[in-house]
Amino acid sequence: MYDHLLGGTDNYQVDRTACEELLRLAPSTRELARVNRAFLVRAVRYLARRHGVRRFLDHGSGLPTRPNVHEVAQEVDPSSEIVYIDNDPIVLGRGRMMLAEDPDTTAILNADMRDIDIIFESEEVGRLLRDGCPVAALFVSVLHCIPDDDDPWALVNRVAEMLPSGSYMVISHLASDDPELRKSLTQFMGEATGGHWGRVRSIAEVQRLFEHMEVMETEGPVEVSRWLPDSDLAPRQGSAEWIEYGAVARIR
Ligand SMILES: C[S@@+](CC[C@H](N)C(=O)[O-])C[C@H]1O[C@@H](n2cnc3c(N)ncnc32)[C@H](O)[C@@H]1O
Known part of the structure; x- marks a missing residue:
């Protein structure tokens, strides 16, 4: 569905009908999908250029969408290393060709992002962490796929603890402060994904993800088109039913 919303061609009739x-x-x-993807690109470019980050761990990478994380990071430094994680067989099939182009710098891991121990014990992530260089962990438009029972807040905090000091997080999350919309959109997404979904959360609930972090460039998390906007895509105007809410943050 996300691929179709972004204008991609890796999707089926059932996805297009659901969209x-x-x-x-x-x-x-x-528009929400477009500003979310643009945020991801800005965040990776910002961390690579302004903070010298050369290691990226992308949770829920999604289908290849140009520019991909490794393309953005390697534009700044071709030796930048990226590990993509996803658990969707279609993403993994397409990703192996396009996301893991160069085995020296890119890898795609077939894992559920909730299986932190499996992820951190993997050879791919071990390599990324080998010398304690800061890593940027991306959770971009994925944490709403995690139900409350699997505690996305604890997940983010555990990953933060396992990263080298001076590491970063990039987070965006579907949010609305309208309880009726939260309910109807959550119900719709739950049905559209066969129950593989979590919840649209309130702004306050998303803010809680950043509790142990220092948000960069803005006072706190924001509607993502307002996080360090550039000339490529103007901040969103007017009202929206739901937003992607998030920021780039340094782990304390
Ligand atoms: C909306 S896409 C986001 C793609 C990309 N992060 C972006 O923002 O452009 C969500 C992705 O998360 C993946 N995903 C959902 N739940 C997951 C889980 N528990 N473990 C790993 N990947 C997951 C889906 O397969 C999908 O590819």
């Missing part, structure tokens, strides 16, 4: 229904429920969703 049509979703756009009836929340017409701003196509």
